[in-house]
Amino acid sequence: MLKKRLLALGMCVILGASLLAGCGSAKSEDKSASAGKGKDIVMVWLPNESGDGYKASRDAIGALVEKATGKKVVHKLTTDYAIAVETMANNKAAIGYLGAQSFVEANKKNPKVLPFVVNSGASGTLKDAVYYSWLAVNKGDEDQYKKDGKYVIDNIQGKRFSFVSNSSTSGFKVPSAGIVSYFGKMDKWKNIKVADLLEGGPDKFFSEVLFGGSHQGAAMNLLNNKVDVAAFCDEIMNNYITLVSGDLNATGAVYKIKDGAAEPFNGMIGKEYVVIKSVPVLNSPMVMNTSMLTKEEQEKLVTVFTDPAVANNPAIFVPADSKATGSFKRTKNECFVKVENSWFDPIRALSN
Known part of the structure; x- marks a missing residue:
């Protein structure tokens, strides 16, 4: 039922009369970075979340990745969407926060790049995500x-x-x-x-x-x-x-x-x-390059991100009345929920 609803949402862009309406180099907080090697794990961000105002949010989300993998997170910031996509697709980052279209492009280039969670809607589910x-x-x-x-x-x-x-x-x-x-x-x-x-x-x-x-x-x-x-x-x-x-x-x-x-x-x-x-x-997904993570790490990422305590972390889900900057707002029951690759098929349909 949900899948049909979301697919219909995407297809209405193609068939409906309604308008569906939302360069440079990479910058990095790291000094080196060999993704997936040693004790470090690289996480890439789109330009929107690469600004200084998002640092607290990035660090809090990075802490979740560290908890799940036991590795130190190195944040790779970008000024170009294409760089974020290529970083994920070319095995230069194991984790990323991408928009739906950016994820679809990365997944097309490298099928090992998959989503693992998205932020829910106010209901705490995917139905209004x-x-x-x-x-x-x-x-x-x-x-x-x-x-x-x-x-x-x-x-x-x-x-x-x-x-x-x-x-x-x-x-x-x-x-x-x-x-x-x-x-x-x-x-x-x-x-x-x-x-x-x-x-x-x-x-x-x-x-x-x-x-x-x-x-x-x-x-x-x-x-x-x-x-x-x-x-x-x-x-x-x-x-x-x-x-x-x-x-x-x-x-x-x-x-x-x-x-x-x-x-x-x-x-x-x-x-x-x-x-x-x-x-x-x-909504936009947190994505992982499954070729760079063990099965156990992949499962732990889902477990850690969907822990109810995460939804109550104001550095990640910023309270609606807060002046702080963050990627996610907490107005009611927003949280991270597990998501499958197929959930983004309506976005793929826009390219067909």
Whole structure:
């Protein structure tokens, strides 16, 4: 039942009229790193979680890996999604926290890369284990994306647009598939493909296309007026924003950069944006390279991460009323739950 529901969620991107909307070098906290050898174990992070503000969260999660494996964790930080994917796929890291699309890419390159847990929804289960992919515009520009009082995406064509990375689920894969699905029903764009969204120009779908490199980067492209519309997700931005009006994660919601927001938003306090499209996306997995871990280590990782005590660790599941930065929020019964490879088939379907 659950699998059918999730598959339907993915397929609606391809078949439904709704829009499903979320470079450089690696940097590392280690001085060397030979993954899987000796007493060290390398854990790789996407750019979104590689910032200084996430250090406490990374360290707390790393402590879980150390508890499960008995090895010292070396955190490999990145500034490029592709580097994180290649690090996992090329046996340079045994553990990683990847987005759904990044995991699918790593798994395709190396089938030994598998998910072991995801953060649940408020129910404490997989049934609501989703976050949201947004298309957003600056406050004051939102009316041009309305028709008969409702938000539509027709007018994003011809605009300056920012994605996150082409390996991002909510910051590229989902919104690009939704755009192609929506505009592909129009005669003018009946032959449109995702590849047509990668570059801008006078004869292109968008007038200009930027890639933020992270969800924070895509949002900054919008807030700095480098683009008119941007794709990014709620999960990362929740650390920097507060709801001004509308319903949480709903189309039409208005958010502003909150007081005390950390970099890169510390110079954007009070700046507002409007979500013109919001769609649920499968939560991101903790992944492991099973060729670099013993069977016992793999089993212990699941056991340690799903221990009820972990859900009560404020450094990992940050309380909803806390100002701390973290990858996961604790609003009710959120926790880590075991997940199978097949759970991500709806994301794979977006590439077919």
